Amino acid sequence: MGGRKPAVPPSVTIDAILRFKDRIIVTDDVDKNIKCQNKRKRIKVECLTCGSIFDDDYRKKHEINIHHGKRIKVKHLGAPASPFEFARKNFEK
Numbered sequence: 328m329g330g331r332k333p334a335v336p337p338s339v340t341i342d343a344i345l346r347f348k349d350r351i352i353v354t355d356d357v358d359k360n361i362k363c364q365n366k367r368k369r370i371k372v373e374c375l376t377c378g379s380i381f382d383d384d385y386r387k388k389h390e391i392n393i394h395h396g397k398r399i400k401v402k403h404l405g406a407p408a409s410p411f412e413f414a415r416k417n418f419e420k
Contacts, residue, residue: 372401380404 370383376399381389383401390399 371404373404375400375402 371380372383372386373380374389374393377393379389379393383403386399386401390396
């Protein structure tokens with residue numbers, strides 16, 4: 328094969344990867360692309376029903392586990408309602 332190691336197809340299990348990890352090569356370009364695609368800002372939210380604070384991507388899980396699938400109202404804790412309000416607070420410091 329000319330010195331190159333085979334690429335891993337997406338259907339390979341973790342057990343197989345661990346068994347053959349010395350033969351697997353992941354290039355830096357692929358690694359960087361995967362990391363860049365997964366980056367996003369996480370916003371903290373507060374459940375107005377029970378008062379729990381969690382990341383916005385756990386909202387559905389929280390609804391199912393705690394509130395038995397009922398829709399809940401949440402309040403964003405991450406950013407102020409207005410960007411001007413944030414600027415004013417920093418200006419006063």
